[in-house]
Amino acid sequence: MSLSPYQHLEKRFKRVQVLRSITHLLRWDSEVLMPLGSSRIRSEQLALLDTECSAILLSKKTAVLLDRVESSSYSLDEWEEANVREMRRHWLYAKAIPKYLMNSLHRATTKAEVVWRRACEENNFKILSPHLEKVVDVVRDKAQFLGNAFGCSSYDALLDEHDPGRKSAEIDPIFQKLDLHLPPLIEKIIDKQSANLPVKISEKIPKSKQKDLGRFIMKKIGFPFNKGRLDESLHPFTEGTSEDLRITSLFAESDFLSGLMGILHETGHAMYDFGLPPDRFFQPVGRDRGMTVHESQALFLEMMIGRTPEFMNFAGPIVSRIFGVSGPAWQPENLYRMATQVRKSFNRMNADEVTYPMHILVRYELEKDIFSGSLRVKDLPDAWNEKFHKRMGIFPENVNQGCLQDSHWPQGYFGYFSTYALGAIMAAQLHRALKVEIPGFMQEIQQGDFSNLFDWLGKKIFQHGAKLSSQELLRQATGDSLNSDFYLDYLKEKYFVDTDIHS
């Protein structure tokens, strides 16, 4: 039986997806298990898999098949049409960037990341600066090639890489509103919380017990351990495919709550991947719809579900039982206050949900300035500090508190940070829609029942894969387009109303 051109394309993209699933596993292994001295062969392995993927995408036959399918009258259903659109998108990405530039990018980021680690140790931006400049130069070239291919500005091309179809023209007004309304809100919340600070936990909790707790909660949430794992790594992350998905968290003996919240966050990522349409598993249209949607799922579970009185009422007794602890610090109400304490800090990664967007706004503005040419890399530290101080009223004392704290830029990731804040906004919108459609869902969480929650997310988000645009996905799920008002409303209600009820 001969295959149609569309089926031939599916076969080719299946091979790409299988190769990528191997890449995921190797990356996970590199972070979790790989002996330190094995990085040379690991680089060779990852590079070869990448070369093989590109070879399939860029082979003449793929181009010919794509042209034929797009220009012909083959009857495709809506999933297949969306799949062809996504295939073309992947093809354009592979085609747009010359190989020499990918090699330059690889060399520049490999070097910059190594120097970045040293720069952090020495609290010294100057040694990183020339290497980061090199990375920016290469990324700028890459962005120009992508912009030409997609017919958009360079910076929009970088945004598109992580969040397909998102443009700065959509983001700017959303972030401006946050910039206007969040700083006074932060002041008010900190002031209010100062009257009722949480009791501190004094017990140290062994890592093995923290993992037991994590696995217990994950099972309750519905994480399918027959197709996934929980392990430890230096930073929490999720890697893999819905056929083999592995999450990690970091377990500090004196701070179990961060580890648990990390698990919720990564479980949110994982549940999205597990819920993607299984019959499209090997196809581009069966993948997730970019990092804003992905982050929305992680933040939804961590912030809107996990950092709530109802979740703590559910989890508190489990925590006490598994850890063998009791006392005022371990009461659900105190755990809730710990999990929602707002602080002005220099550090993005441990920031609470109220101050978090401020960290993102600083980075988003700096990126735009760098790629518009108005900011030079060597001037980053001062520009960072100024923008940070303007929003948070505190001034970083050194570069480790400032522009050295993230690995994204040395690794060549520009246009990525915005998805964290946009994901939070999207999560708040989903939260609002869910409250309307299933008014009692937080009572179910309190009972440890997550089934309706994930049924709803499955229908609204997971099962659509990459069929719709991110914007259309949100509109169909909530009736609204992305709008930071919903996030501000969510914060106001949670931090001024809910706490009054429960404390």
Add this chain to the structure above:
Amino acid sequence: MSLSPYQHLEKRFKRVQVLRSITHLLRWDSEVLMPLGSSRIRSEQLALLDTECSAILLSKKTAVLLDRVESSSYSLDEWEEANVREMRRHWLYAKAIPKYLMNSLHRATTKAEVVWRRACEENNFKILSPHLEKVVDVVRDKAQFLGNAFGCSSYDALLDEHDPGRKSAEIDPIFQKLDLHLPPLIEKIIDKQSANLPVKISEKIPKSKQKDLGRFIMKKIGFPFNKGRLDESLHPFTEGTSEDLRITSLFAESDFLSGLMGILHETGHAMYDFGLPPDRFFQPVGRDRGMTVHESQALFLEMMIGRTPEFMNFAGPIVSRIFGVSGPAWQPENLYRMATQVRKSFNRMNADEVTYPMHILVRYELEKDIFSGSLRVKDLPDAWNEKFHKRMGIFPENVNQGCLQDSHWPQGYFGYFSTYALGAIMAAQLHRALKVEIPGFMQEIQQGDFSNLFDWLGKKIFQHGAKLSSQELLRQATGDSLNSDFYLDYLKEKYFVDTDIHS
């Protein structure tokens, strides 16, 4: 700068080797970590890597390059010449077997392995029989194709797959001698040992402590943990390359010695791989010289080094310290007696070094009968029992004690078992040569100093990779060809002389 045809070949075979190194890691992960429900995507991954390897080997360009390099007067050094010979060998293997047959083999063995597990649970050979017959049929076809390509008999082609260049005409007289002299030796040793049985260990040792012990001993031996790991799995194995090599053992709380001996065995495998010539890492000539040599290294470390009074004098105090144990059972001399106790048992995997070859001879004869056509698969259980009884004087009561105990045949591995016994013989010959060249080396082992031992093995075996034939390698190292007299002498001396000295 343009590459020579030879350099082009090296590039292509490097890609094959990198792809294979990924296969190794995926296999390790499947056995040690993979969630059970992820086997479907894992099969897809392994199959695709295999397809990619074949595509490189079988591309027209590879054939053209091989022809050019072989027929031309390019000046190659001896390593390069040996490399071309190995490349041609790999090419012939890939070329000889039609793709449809590889697919049939994959299907037949996948099915047979699943049924084999059930057959073991039900202690029932009949349900496996038709599936094993199918495997044998496909392997027979494969062996014919290989035999034609290599100009040898079908069974010799199967031997060659695992132990390049080894023929049954070489093996037969070696095994006949064992068959003649081992049975009376076994009787005598068991009789002698019955007068002085070891004291039994009553303590249960937690797995974590057994791993601590294993890692400590491995470090002493010289296992480079910056490029390797120790983990647990259902059966001990070694997987990976010298850039990332992972061994496993099985840790039973009531039998630490099996776990430790498993670690020594796998460390022996690993040290060989670590010692392969690093500048040939990506080339066929830089790989190991087949399974007899590999097994010789594992058995050398486990049997000739590990199961000795000197090793136990070294390891005993470490065992006591790490486990926190003491008493008569934990004395080095008792541990030695435990590690060298000879028993007639039905089980190959846990067999001692004296009875072990008998288990192999049974399998070797049965394989030859199957491939000569004189034995049908359905008649295997009776034939097994008869051959086993003839040698060991005991009769398996059921198929789990007999022909169901190994997974090799359902997995399609025929011609493999012989390498276990040949490896033991080769190890004994190396042991004898080492005793002549470094007479005091066992005193060094007693001091925990393994450096001269591995320097010697490195020079004699490791550093030659696949440059020499297995026969030539042994001849250069010891002056002799493979000969079971050395093994019989080794056993006589160890079991009649050494124990008298030390007990």
